Amino acid sequence: MKYLKFIFSLLLALGVYYGLNTKFGSVPPLGKFLDPAHGIWQNDKSESGENGELELVGLEKPVTIHYDEHLIPHVFAENNNDLYFTQGYLTARHRLWQMEFQTHAAAGRISELIGVAAINFDRGQRRKGMVFGAENALRKMQEDPETLQFIEAYRDGANQYISQLDPSDYPIEYKLLDYSPEPWTTKKTALLLMYMTDMLAGGDSDLEYTNFLKKYGKERFDLLYPDFFDTIDPVIPKERDWSDWEVVAHDIPQGELPLDSIPETIEKPDPDNGSNNWAVSPEKSYSGNTILANDPHLGLKLPSIWYAMQLATPEKNTFGVSLPGALGIIIGFNNDIAWGVTNATRDVKDWYKIEFENNDRNAYRYDGQLRKTTKRIEEIKVRDGKTVFDTVVYTHHGPVSYDASFKGNNQKIGYAMRWTGHIGGNNQRTFLELDKAKNYDEYVAALKHHVAPAQNFIFTSATGDIALWIQGMFPNKWEGQGKFLMDGSNPDHDWNGFIPQEHNAHIKNPERGFVSSANQHPVDESYPYYVFNDGYETYRNRVINDFFRSKEKFDIQDFKDLHNNNYNLKAAELLPHMIENMNVSALSAEESEIFEALKHWDFYNDIEKLGPSIWEAWWNKLVPLTWDELKVEDLALDNPFQYQTVYLLKNNPDNTFMDVVDTPEKETAKDLFLISFKQAVEDLQTWKAKNGDYNWGNYKATFVGHLLQALPAFSRFNLPIGGNGGIVNATKKDHGPSWRMIVEMSSPPKALGVYPGGQSGNPGSKYYDDFVDIWAAGKYLELDFMQDKDQVQNVLFTQQLNPKP
Amino acid sequence: MRKNILNFIITLILAAVFSEFLPWWGVMVAGFLSGLFIPLKRIAMFIVPFLAIALFWASYAYSLSSTNDFILAKKIAVLFPLEGNANLLLLITGIVGGISAGIAGVFGNQCAKLFRK
Numbered sequence: 001m002k003y004l005k006f007i008f009s010l011l012l013a014l015g016v017y018y019g020l021n022t023k024f025g026s027v028p029p030l031g032k033f034l035d036p037a038h039g040i041w042q043n044d045k046s047e048s049g050e051n052g053e054l055e056l057v058g059l060e061k062p063v064t065i066h067y068d069e070h071l072i073p074h075v076f077a078e079n080n081n082d083l084y085f086t087q088g089y090l091t092a093r094h095r096l097w098q099m100e101f102q103t104h105a106a107a108g109r110i111s112e113l114i115g116v117a118a119i120n121f122d123r124g125q126r127r128k129g130m131v132f133g134a135e136n137a138l139r140k141m142q143e144d145p146e147t148l149q150f151i152e153a154y155r156d157g158a159n160q161y162i163s164q165l166d167p168s169d170y171p172i173e174y175k176l177l178d179y180s181p182e183p184w185t186t187k188k189t190a191l192l193l194m195y196m197t198d199m200l201a202g203g204d205s206d207l208e209y210t211n212f213l214k215k216y217g218k219e220r221f222d223l224l225y226p227d228f229f230d231t232i233d234p235v236i237p238k239e240r241d242w243s244d245w246e247v248v249a250h251d252i253p254q255g256e257l258p259l260d261s262i263p264e265t266i267e268k269p270d271p272d273n274g275s276n277n278w279a280v281s282p283e284k285s286y287s288g289n290t291i292l293a294n295d296p297h298l299g300l301k302l303p304s305i306w307y308a309m310q311l312a313t314p315e316k317n318t319f320g321v322s323l324p325g326a327l328g329i330i331i332g333f334n335n336d337i338a339w340g341v342t343n344a345t346r347d348v349k350d351w352y353k354i355e356f357e358n359n360d361r362n363a364y365r366y367d368g369q370l371r372k373t374t375k376r377i378e379e380i381k382v383r384d385g386k387t388v389f390d391t392v393v394y395t396h397h398g399p400v401s402y403d404a405s406f407k408g409n410n411q412k413i414g415y416a417m418r419w420t421g422h423i424g425g426n427n428q429r430t431f432l433e434l435d436k437a438k439n440y441d442e443y444v445a446a447l448k449h450h451v452a453p454a455q456n457f458i459f460t461s462a463t464g465d466i467a468l469w470i471q472g473m474f475p476n477k478w479e480g481q482g483k484f485l486m487d488g489s490n491p492d493h494d495w496n497g498f499i500p501q502e503h504n505a506h507i508k509n510p511e512r513g514f515v516s517s518a519n520q521h522p523v524d525e526s527y528p529y530y531v532f533n534d535g536y537e538t539y540r541n542r543v544i545n546d547f548f549r550s551k552e553k554f555d556i557q558d559f560k561d562l563h564n565n566n567y568n569l570k571a572a573e574l575l576p577h578m579i580e581n582m583n584v585s586a587l588s589a590e591e592s593e594i595f596e597a598l599k600h601w602d603f604y605n606d607i608e609k610l611g612p613s614i615w616e617a618w619w620n621k622l623v624p625l626t627w628d629e630l631k632v633e634d635l636a637l638d639n640p641f642q643y644q645t646v647y648l649l650k651n652n653p654d655n656t657f658m659d660v661v662d663t664p665e666k667e668t669a670k671d672l673f674l675i676s677f678k679q680a681v682e683d684l685q686t687w688k689a690k691n692g693d694y695n696w697g698n699y700k701a702t703f704v705g706h707l708l709q710a711l712p713a714f715s716r717f718n719l720p721i722g723g724n725g726g727i728v729n730a731t732k733k734d735h736g737p738s739w740r741m742i743v744e745m746s747s748p749p750k751a752l753g754v755y756p757g758g759q760s761g762n763p764g765s766k767y768y769d770d771f772v773d774i775w776a777a778g779k780y781l782e783l784d785f786m787q788d789k790d791q792v793q794n795v796l797f798t799q800q801l802n803p804k805p
Numbered sequence: 806m807r808k809n810i811l812n813f814i815i816t817l818i819l820a821a822v823f824s825e826f827l828p829w830w831g832v833m834v835a836g837f838l839s840g841l842f843i844p845l846k847r848i849a850m851f852i853v854p855f856l857a858i859a860l861f862w863a864s865y866a867y868s869l870s871s872t873n874d875f876i877l878a879k880k881i882a883v884l885f886p887l888e889g890n891a892n893l894l895l896l897i898t899g900i901v902g903g904i905s906a907g908i909a910g911v912f913g914n915q916c917a918k919l920f921r922k
Binding site for chain 1: 824825828829830831832833837862865866869870872873874875876877878880881883884897898901902904905908909911912914915916918919
């Protein structure tokens with residue numbers, strides 16, 4: 001009997017141990033997880049009291065860090081090595097899990113953490129050549145001794161933090177998913193930069209356009225997807241004269257484009273990944289100091305993609321936001337200059353059809369001969385599953401992303417990607433140099449290292465200059481090159497050189513007294529190089545530029561108002577036409593009531609209004625109804641740009657595309673307005689029955705989601721903020737201004753900034769999301785640009801880092 | 806009764822000491838050892854270490870979380886889902902720790918019986 005009891009109790013004890021030490025599905029190992037000595041309870045704390053002295057191996061001199069009331073660290077180091085070491089250390093201290101997770105995502109390593117569900121995502125990342133690009137970038141960074149030294153210092157700082165962690169100190173996400181952090185590497189810095197490159201320069205529609213061209217022909221293509229719209233207000237003002245440049249242009253080559261039908265393409269980054277920036281000259285400024293603003297629009301995530309900090313040595317003093325994993329300040333200011341970025345949205349990714357010699361894919365046709373391929377075997381480790389091996393073939397163009405094993409079906413045909421993201425550049429150096437730049441010339445010199453993602457770098461100096469350079473490496477294309485799938489065997493289809501860096505479009509101190517960009521056309525037709533419309537924004541930029549043309553002087557309040565401007569230009573341009581062409585007699589009483597409410601709307605997407613909800617519901621029904629022809633199975637097609645959709649609805653109401661394929665009648669734009677309105681009303685009524693009043697704030701229900709599939713427990717929902725895509729306040733449901741900054745170049749500069757998150761990456765900290773409400777209310781933090789390391793005002797606590805002997 | 810109290814106190818002390826250098830299953834070791842050396846009768850061999858560790862974990866968790874306004878506890882109570890009720894999370898924490906130690910305590914008692922022939 002006692003043996004039986006012994007065995008039974010042993011098994012029971014082992015069972016309890018196993019049951020509470022193991023992760024089941026999404027349920028964490030409960031014993032480990034809830035243990036107050038090591039589990040999540042250890043994370044239930046805020047950073048307020050972390051003052052004191054720490055000893056770190058690798059520091060040369062002591063470093064002082066003042067934290068202000070927002071937990072923004074103000075770092076005072078004696079030299080650059082210690083500065084970047086400390087940046088690595090602090091970033092890991094506050095954002096370790098995010099740093100690692102984002103670089104795992106870039107490298108296609110999410111299956112290691114969450115299992116089979118992520119295999120397709122990981123394969124996509126590998127097939128895009130994300131690691132290939134990061135390796136090329138790392139090589140470039142290593143060629144520059146100074147950059148190498150600093151990225152190693154950053155790595156050492158991060159690893160100092162990681163190596164002294166006890167499992168009880170791990171950020172909560174590690175405990176939730178039950179894994180451990182690995183050491184930081186310089187390659188991870190390159191991967192983080194690739195993560196941004198993919199986010200901002202990873203989009204293209206070449207294969208979708210090829211499908212359209214094959215199905216509908218060139219005339220219709222040009223009508224739906226024009227290179228220039230009838231109205232543009234480009235980044236570089238139209239007045240800019242380019243005639244003194246000597247330009248090498250390429251002729252359109254002979255030979256056909258391959259007209260293939262491609263059923264499915266890789267998932268693209270959000271097309272609204274974009275931004276606003278603007279700056280006014282001393283003449284247009286209320287104070288005579290130039291003023292600059294920037295707000296990058298990205299997915300709204302917690303922890304935020306940005307981490308604010310001040311980085312100072314005796315030689316320089318820089319404040320702004322950093323990207324966890326990258327060095328220096330990415331958007332910010334020092335005592336002499338301020339800068340910001342918006343996405344240049346240029347077409348820097350093209351596709352080539354590859355014909356392999358045979359099924360072994362060891363060679364492909366090129367210039368009448370056979371050329372050898374190389375193969376890269378991608379090893380994707382899978383949690384609780386078998387490792388997946390994926391062979392990606394590389395040509396001189398780049399990786400063959402699509403082939404028989406990935407979204408294709410022909411072993412001998414593949415599509416290879418040519419992308420500036422693969423070239424590799426020392427982008428890191430651009431930011432290290434900007435951080436210390438003192439004037440226009442140093443800003444221009446800093447930009448030269450930047451390859452991709454191409455950005456509109458806006459600039460101002462305390463001496464009164466304003467400028468904007470569109471910087472990146474841009475292939476010098478023949479007209480039409482890279483719009484469609486190209487022939488990978490024809491050397492004339494290859495990229496043939498790049499636009500010389502000094503010919504990248506730029507402007508300094510324009511007569512109009514301001515510079516701005518909002519992802520619109522970079523230039524007009526007069527620019528001597530071919531620029532293809534790859535989804536340029538057409539609304540925000542016109543509102544911004546009209547605002548700066550509207551009066552003589554601008555002050556800080558004007559800048560704030562513009563950040564928070566909810567004017568919906570697209571609605572203002574289309575809605576009156578829709579209302580005029582509405583068949584009102586076909587509306588029910590209920591529909592008429594909603595229609596009347598919409599008629600009185602003033603085109604502002606403010607939270608308390610019903611108008612924006614009705615309009616957006618209507619538009620969201622109208623677009624798929626208009627382009628129903630393009631929603632077909634087994635063929636990837638993209639909708640035309642919004643501006644062109646509006647243009648066609650107004651100017652080509654009888655175009656055959658207006659017809660709804662599923663109905664026997666032949667519809668026109670006017671019919672579409674009525675049908676879509678009725679559908680929208682039905683949706684709104686259903687929504688109302690379920691959720692209550694559909695004012696814009698409720699209806700849009702903006703949220704900031706945790707990086708891990710927006711885990712509700714760690715996310716913030718129903719934020720009362722207006723705007724939408726295409727509006728200067730570009731806040732969509734889960735996407736929008738990820739950082740808002742305004743800097744006046746007084747002495748010292750006065751700056752405001754805010755992002756929808758908080759400095760701490762720990763969901764248990766009161767600093768995790770403390771900026772979210774400030775941001776949603778359209779307010780800012782006053783950034784305390786400390787000029788002196790002995791400052792005592794506005795210091796929450798101070799850390800002293802000492803070299804460990 | 807005295808043995809019950811003794812077992813309770815020893816379990817608590819051992820658990821507190823082990824938590825310094827053993828992972829979460831230190832509480833199982835604590836329950837096991839006190840069961841081995843201070844055997845108890847019937848249901849007490851489970852209940853006493855259960856109560857000791859339930860108290861230990863819940864009060865330890867409370868002391869950490871209360872100084873931070875239960876910010877994380879409330880969020881974990883959304884994750885689980887316990888409708889954001891941090892007290893329920895404390896209760897569950899206590900129960901999980903308690904069961905671990907209680908079962909280990911039963912096992913310790915059975916070992917003791919085995920060795921005492």
